[in-house]
Amino acid sequence: MKQLSIIAESRMGIVAEISEALAENNINIENIDAKSFSENAVILLSVDQYDLALQTLSHFDSFQIITEDAILIRLKNEPGALAKIARRFTDANISLRSIRFVQRNENYGLVAISADRTDKALNLVKDVLVS
Numbered sequence: 001m002k003q004l005s006i007i008a009e010s011r012m013g014i015v016a017e018i019s020e021a022l023a024e025n026n027i028n029i030e031n032i033d034a035k036s037f038s039e040n041a042v043i044l045l046s047v048d049q050y051d052l053a054l055q056t057l058s059h060f061d062s063f064q065i066i067t068e069d070a071i072l073i074r075l076k077n078e079p080g081a082l083a084k085i086a087r088r089f090t091d092a093n094i095s096l097r098s099i100r101f102v103q104r105n106e107n108y109g110l111v112a113i114s115a116d117r118t119d120k121a122l123n124l125v126k127d128v129l130v131s
Contacts, residue, residue: 001070001112002050003031005098006043008063010036018043018057027053031102031112044100046070046112068097070112071121072130077109088124089115 008014015034022029031046047053057065075081082099089096097114104110110130115121122129 001046001072003068003070003098003100003112003114004045004047004050004053004057005066005068006041006045006057006063007066008041008043010039010041014041014063015043017060018045021056021060022047022053025049025052025056027056031100033100044098046102068114069118070098070100070114071118071125072102073111073113073125073128074130075109075111075128077104077107081109082111085111085113085125085128089121092120092124094121094124 006018015032019029026049028048029045030048031044033044035042045053054065054067073085075085086096095116097116098112100112102110102112113121113125
C-alpha cells in the first residue's frame with residue numbers, strides 16, 4: 001500500500017483544493033487524515049490511482065508531497081494490541097514514520113504503518129500482515 005503525505009501551510013481550503021484536483025482526474029480518495037498544527041497542516045492520503053494522484057498533486061507549489069510505502073496489518077481490537085506491535089519495532093531498532101487506523105470494527109482493526117526499513121519491518125509483522 002502506498003500513501004501520500006502532504007505538508008502545507010495551515011490555511012482554509014487546502015483539503016478542498018486537494019480533493020477537487022483529485023476528483024477532476026477521477027481519482028478516488030480511499031482514506032484521508034488531515035491535521036493542523038499551528039502554522040502547518042499534515043494530510044495523509046490513500047487513493048485508488050497512486051501514480052496519477054502524485055502527478056496531479058505535484059503541480060501545486062503550495063505544499064510538499066512525501067511518498068511512502070505502508071504496510072497493512074490486521075490487529076485484534078483490544079487494549080495493548082498496538083503496543084505489542086510498536087514494541088517489536090522498538091526492540092528491532094526500526095523507526096516508525098506513521099501509524100494510521102484505516103478501518104476498525106468490534107473485532108479487528110486494519111492499521112497502515114510506514115517505517116524507515118520496510119524490508120525488515122515486513123518480517124516483524126508477517127504474522128499479522130494483510131498485504
